[in-house]
Amino acid sequence: MILELADIRIQPGKQAEFDAAIQRGIDQVISKAKGFRGYKVNKGIESPERYVLQIFWETLENHTVDFRQSPAFTEWRGIVGPFFAAPPVVEHFTLLAKSD
Template identity: 75%
Template sequence: MILELADIRIQPGKQAEFEAAIQKGVKEVIHLAKGYVSHKVHHGIESPERYVLTIVWETLENHTVDFRESPAFQQWRAIVGPFFAVPPTVEHFNLVTESA
C-alpha cells in the first residue's frame, strides 16, 4: 500500500465551498479510480486555508499512472482546482510501522 499526501492551500474564505467540492470529487472521481483504497481530508486549525488530503493506493502506479494519466484526473482538477491558491504539494510514502 502507498500513501499519497497532498498539502493543499486554498483561496481565503472558500473553505465551505472547497469542502463540498473535495467531497464531491472524492465520491464521484477518486473513489472509482483503479487501486483506490481509502482517503482522509484534514482541515488546518492554525492555517484555515490549509488542507491535507491522504489517499491510500494499492500501488504507486495506481496514482502516478492509472489515475494521473487518465481523463479522471482532469475531472478531479476541474472540481477542486478552482479553489487552489497554489498547486498542491504531493508526495508518496511507504508504511514503516503502525499501532495495533
C-alpha cells in the same frame, strides 16, 4: 499500500465551498479509480486555508499512471482546482510502522 499525501492551500474565505467540492471529487471521481483503497481529509485549525489529503493506493502506479494519466484526473482537477491558491505539494510514502 502507498500513501499519497497532498498538502493543499486554498483561497481565503472559500473553505465551505472547498469542503463540499473535495468531498464530491473524492466520491464521484477518485473513489472509482483503479487501486483506490481509501482516504482521509484533514483541515487546518491554525491555518484554515490548509488541507491535508491522504489517499491510499494499492500501488504507486495506480496513482501516478492509472489515475494521473486518465481523463478522471482532469475531472478531479476541474472540481477542486479552482479553489487552489497554489499547486498542491504531493508526495508518496510507504508504511514503516503503525499503532493498533
